[in-house]
Amino acid sequence: MQNEKVFNECIRQALDLGKSEVISYMAKEVFKKYKESEEFRTYLKWKYIEGDQANESCFTQFRLLGRGGFGEVYAYQEHLTGTLYACKKIDKKRMKKKNAEHTILIEKEVLERVNSRFVVTLYYAYQSKKELNLIMTLLSGGDLKFHIYEVDRKNKGVSPERCKIYSAQITMAMEHLHSENILYRDMKPENVLLDSRGNCRVADLGLACILQENEKTSGKAGTLGYMPPEMLNNSEYAYGVDWFAVGCTIYEMCEGRGPFIVRDKSKRKIDKDLTAEKTKNDDVAYKREHKAELLHLIGALLAKDVNERLAEDLPSARPIMDHPYFEEINWERLEAGLIEPPFIPSDDEVYAKNASNIKLPSDAEGIKLTDEDAKLYEEFSTGRNPAPWQEEIISCGVYDEIMELYKSGACPKFVVKDEGSKSKFCTIL
Structure with a gap:
């Protein structure tokens, strides 16, 4: 055992020495020749153009x-x-x-x-x-809120095929943000927009924060109805708040309404107190029939206790990607943009309310x-x-x-x- 440790240490030192020699040679000989080459002048010219003030x-x-x-x-x-x-x-x-x-x-x-x-x-x-x-x-394809509520007002929501692809793409967006230690904190349909090919893109990152490894943060941020119980209770939190909001968004796509939002008697404004209480205490209820895998996924994402929530406070989306609801999704092809979305926006349509009003x-x-x-x-x-x-x-x-x-x-x-x-x-x- 001792001999093996000595051998491994010798190998490490040899590799470090070799690396040092290679870097020294590259710096003194190779880079010197590169600086005299046409390729280096082209590189400097490009960086000059790139740095030109917009x-x-x-x-x-x-x-x-x-x-x-x-x-x-x-x-x-x-x-x-x-x-x-x-x-x-x-x-x-x-x-x-x-x-x-x-x-x-x-x-x-x-x-x-x-x-x-x-x-x-x-x-x-x-x-x-x-x-x-x-x-x-x-x-140009409009935000997800518009597609849920305005495209077909008599049958709000999106089709099961669209719901699955959008849910997968939103999961990939959160996976990328979390891999960069970015906590989004404003996941909701209004902040998910479709490009000209019908793919989802998360936007409006003004409430995001950057976490250090194993760090948590506190304070309310985002939109009531998508905030998880730990945020409403003023507890510390991490990536689990985004997974809870993803669950709310998936529910909204398939049900055509938010899972916890309670409106006042006029039906125009959200009742903040009742919405917060419902988020912290009530289980979600459904008015439509859905597949068991979808119901299980939503329930797992909307768990009140973050330690029981799917993916918990982890920065990785792997537990969600491995869920049976996404069994048909080829994640590598999805990430490469090789899966055709079920809905492609028309160039002749405007997927938004009149902004001039x-x-x-x-x-x-x-x-x-x-x-x-x-x-x-x-x-x-x-x-x-x-x-x-x-x-x-x-x-x-x-x-x-x-x-x-x-x-x-x-x-x-x-x-x-x-x-x-x-x-x-x-x-x-």
Whole structure:
């Protein structure tokens, strides 16, 4: 036994020495030659282009998509590639009025960390005179709440086939977020949007927080009706709060109503006290017939005690993925985007209520912006998000065009769309 330990230690030291020698040789010899190569100059040129500051001149603004608590969301087209995005415009004064600076920075930080086909992607972050701008994936298929309640008002909910695929995709989204130590805390149908192919993407990560290993947090966050008992009881919690909300969302898709939401006599507003009590004390009830596997999954996700809940407070979704309800799901093909969704949004339909009828409150009058605010805006304005932007350039096939136009002289700082050109590229000023 002693000889084996000595042998293993000798092997480890030999490998460490070999690794050190290889790194030293690469640094002194190989990298020196690489810095003198055309490939290295091309790399530096690309990083220069990538770091060029994004601003309003890089985009064309199209129609209004929606309104939120801090501003409006518009469809934007990027000039270099012609790609359409959603621009979330955050009014600086309204953000300051609501003391939401930390929330916005956290959302941006979280978006920069994630890379999943089931979570919205951040491509650009920059500021204009009055707003902070997040340029993200354009999701034209509408949110899940609209599909549950507005598409067929006489038969609310979605089909069993759609429910299963959406549930699997939402599970994959949570799996990715949790693998990055991100606790979502705002899982609900309204925050799940469909892309043009009918796939789900989780959005609106403003309430997310980043946990350290084995860490828990506290405090109420999210939407009543989706908060689990441990959060309502002001106990510490971790990833189990997201799995509870996933259970609420699956229930809502198959039943066409929330499992715990109680409305007041007018049926317009949620009765907060009764909804909280029902969440903490009542079992879920069903008005429709469902398969036993689905009922068991929902029940396991909605367990009042997090230690009895499926996946508990674990960051891994494996216990959920292994549930019999998902027996037919090939998770590798799903993650690769190789499973065709049962519903594909029509290009001729608008899957949203009329956003122009939603008025923003003018509650930011008299708010003054300071030098400290300006520093925060500079921290926010990081321009292009490297990995998604690189994927965009490659997928749009304009890499060679860009490198050719930037070949001679200093890289220009502004581009405008060439109205006379059929290309999706742009003219350099």
